[in-house]
Amino acid sequence: MIKFYTAATPNGRKVSIALEELGLDYETVWVHLDQEEQFKPEFLAMNPNRKIPMIDDDDEIVWESGAILLYLDDKHGGLLPGDxxxxxxxxxxxxxxxxxxxxxxxxxxxxxxxxxxxxxxxxxxxxxxxxxxxxxxxxxxxxxxxxxxxxxxxxxxxxxxxxxxxxxxxxxxxxxxxxxxxxxxxxxxxxxxxxxxxxxxx
Ligand SMILES: N[C@@H](CCC(=O)N[C@@H](CS)C(=O)NCC(=O)O)C(=O)O
CATH class of the missing domain: 1.20.1050.10 (Glutathione S-transferase Yfyf (Class Pi); Chain A, domain 2)
Structure with missing residues (x-):
C-alpha cells in the first residue's frame, strides 16, 4: 500500500486528490511541520529537500507533488489526457x-x-x-x-x-x-x- 507523507497544505492535497481520483489504497502519515518532523533523520533520508508531499510506494520513494502525479499517472493512468x-x-x-x-x-x-x-x-x-x-x-x-x-x-x-x-x-x-x-x-x-x-x- 502507498504510504503518503503529508500535512494540511495545498501541496499535500494535490496528491490526496490524485490518490482519491484513482481510487488507490493509501496510508496517510501526517508530518507535523510545526514540530519540525520533516527534519528528522528518517524523513531526511527519504527526502533531502525535507518537504511534504512524499509517497513511498513499495520502496519507490517520490517527492515533489508534480513528480508524484506524473508517477501515479505512469503507473495507473487516469490523470492526464491520452493525446x-x-x-x-x-x-x-x-x-x-x-x-x-x-x-x-x-x-x-x-x-x-x-x-x-x-x-x-x-x-x-x-x-x-x-x-x-x-x-x-x-x-x-x-x-x-x-x-x-x-x-x-x-x-x-x-x-x-x-x-x-x-x-x-x-x-x-x-x-x-x-x-x-x-x-x-x-x-x-x-x-x-x-x-x-x-x-x-x-
Ligand atoms: N515544490 C514542492 C513544494 C513542497 C512544499 O513547499 N512543502 C511544504 C508544505 S506545503 C513543506 O513541506 N514545508 C516544510 C519546510 O519547508 O520545512 C512540491 O510541490 O511538492
Missing part, C-alpha cells in the same frame, strides 16, 4: 502551477501570516501583484469556454485547485474580477474525489 495535444496542455499548466501559482501564493501567505513587525510591505506588494496577474492568466485561458485547464479534467486542475481554494478562503475578494476562474473552481470542487482529498489529513 499529445492534451498532455502538452496539462504539462503546461502543471509547470505553470509549480513555477508561478504555488510560489507566489506561498510567499504571499507567509508574509501576510508573519507578525506585523516582520512583514515586508514591498514583498507583499510584489507577491500580491504577481498572484493577481497569474489569476488573470488562468481566467483568460478559461475564458475560451474550456471546462478544465487542459480541456478535460487532469493533473493540471488537481495541482492548481488546492492553491486557489486556499487563496479564496483567505480573501474571496481576490476573485471578484475572475469569473471564469471562480466557475472553474466550482466545477473542480464538485468532484467527490476533490472533496475527499481536500479533507486529508484529518
Amino acid at each position: 499529445a495535444h492534451g498532455r502538452a496542455q496539462a504539462f503546461q499548466y502543471m509547470f505553470f502551477q509549480a513555477a508561478h501559482v504555488g510560489p507566489n501564493l506561498g510567499r504571499l501567505a507567509s508574509q501576510i501570516n508573519a507578525p506585523e513587525a516582520e512583514q515586508n510591505k514591498g514583498m507583499i506588494d510584489i507577491f500580491l501583484t504577481e498572484s493577481l496577474r497569474v489569476f488573470g492568466v488562468l481566467d483568460t485561458v478559461l475564458g475560451d469556454g474550456r471546462e478544465f485547464l487542459a480541456g478535460t479534467y487532469s493533473a493540471a486542475d488537481i495541482m492548481t485547485y488546492p492553491w486557489l481554494k486556499a487563496a479564496h478562503d483567505a480573501q474571496a475578494a481576490f476573485f471578484t474580477d475572475f469569473g471564469n476562474l471562480s466557475a472553474w473552481m466550482d466545477r473542480v470542487a464538485a468532484r467527490p474525489a476533490v472533496q475527499k482529498g481536500m479533507a486529508v489529513p484529518e
